[in-house]
Amino acid sequence: MSQTSIVLVHAHAIFREGLRHNLASLPEYRIIGEAINGQQAIQLVDYNNPDLVLMDVDLPGVNGLEVARAIKRNHPHVGITLLAPLLDGQQVVRAIRAGVANYVLRNISWELLLLSLRRVQRGDYPINDLVMSLPEVASQVLTDFRQMAVDEDTQSIYSPLSPRELQVLELIAAGQTNKEIAVQLDISNQTVKNHVSSILRKLAVNDRTQAVVYALRRGWIKVGMPGE
Numbered sequence: 252m253s254q255t256s257i258v259l260v261h262a263h264a265i266f267r268e269g270l271r272h273n274l275a276s277l278p279e280y281r282i283i284g285e286a287i288n289g290q291q292a293i294q295l296v297d298y299n300n301p302d303l304v305l306m307d308v309d310l311p312g313v314n315g316l317e318v319a320r321a322i323k324r325n326h327p328h329v330g331i332t333l334l335a336p337l338l339d340g341q342q343v344v345r346a347i348r349a350g351v352a353n354y355v356l357r358n359i360s361w362e363l364l365l366l367s368l369r370r371v372q373r374g375d376y377p378i379n380d381l382v383m384s385l386p387e388v389a390s391q392v393l394t395d396f397r398q399m400a401v402d403e404d405t406q407s408i409y410s411p412l413s414p415r416e417l418q419v420l421e422l423i424a425a426g427q428t429n430k431e432i433a434v435q436l437d438i439s440n441q442t443v444k445n446h447v448s449s450i451l452r453k454l455a456v457n458d459r460t461q462a463v464v465y466a467l468r469r470g471w472i473k474v475g476m477p478g479e
Contacts, residue, residue: 254278254279254280254281255279255280255281255302255303255372256280256281256282256283256299256301256302256303257274257280257281257282257283257301257302257303257304257305258282258283258284258285258286258292258295258296258299258301258303258304258305258306259271259274259282259284259285259286259305259306260285260286260287260289260291260292260295260304260305260306260307260310260315260318261287261306261307261310261334262287262288262307262309262310262311264287266307267285267287270305271285273361277365283299283301284298284299284301287311288310288311288312288313289310289311289312289313289314289315289317289318290312290313292304292306292310292318292322293313293318293321293322296322296325296326296329297325297326300326300329301329302328302329302330302372303329303330303331303332303368303371303372304319304322304329304330304331304332305332305334305368306318306319306331306332306333306334307333307334307335307357308333308334308335308336308342308346309335309336315333316333316342316345316346316349316351317349319331319333319346319349319350319351320349320350320457323349323350323451323457323458324457327350327447327448327451327452327457328444328445328447328448330352330353330371330372330374331350331351331352331353332351332352332353332354332355332367332368332371333346333351333353333354333355334355334356334357334359335354335355335356335357336356336357337356338356338381342354343378343381343382346378347378347379347382347458347460348457348461349457350451350456350457350458350461351378351458352371352375352376352377352378352458353367353368353370353371353376353377353378354377354378354381355367355377373428373429373430374428374429374430374440374443374444374447375428375429376458376459376460379460411453411454412450412453412454412466412471415436415446416446416449416450416453417466417471417472418436419432419436419443419446419447419450420450420462420463420466420471420472421472421473422435422436423447423459423462423463424463424466424467424472429443429444429447430443447459450462454466
């Protein structure tokens with residue numbers, strides 16, 4: 252069984268030790284680095300290219316949101332989980348815009364944290380569940396994306412994406428996970444991840460949602476009604 256590589260980022264050694272102890276007990280995970288601040292985290296990810304980053308939002312120096320944004324800019328495939336002290340709607344919106352896949356409270360149970368990490372492994376974005384559960388967050392996300400669409404300069408109607416990448420993006424827009432896309436297109440899950448990374452890099456966006464909004468705005472993809 253292939254292992255999922257993880258970088259842990261937290262200022263407090265005791266907290267990191269607890270995470271390391273629990274994750275190291277599972278054969279599916281391999282901890283390849285630990286950082287105590289944002290700068291260390293960025294350097295570790297640049298050097299080790301992990302699958303996942305589990306990071307506290309309150310870091311000395313550069314905070315977790317800025318670190319996440321920097322990581323996703325250069326490593327769009329990395330799934331980032333942020334640990335936060337409380338559920339802050341504005342912070343959730345900023346996390347979504349930074350490309351964070353998962354936003355959980357520090358007091359989350361180990362079982363629920365593990366379930367959410369496994370979803371991120373599959374290419375899911377559990378942070379989107381918060382949008383559905385918190386009306387104020389949903390409203391702010393919609394406002395931000397509408398403003399983003401208005402503020403963008405009109406760009407070329409010609410897509411920089413390949414036909415296969417556009418196909419993948421349309422399936423993302425239809426709500427399919429990486430695994431579902433792989434089955435439908437008869438390709439491997441890793442190939443889907445590679446396509447998604449390429450899409451985010453070419454469009455210079457942080458996450459799948461922004462890529463879909465970007466492409467829909469320009470008419471590169473269409474989302475039909477169910478059954479169409």
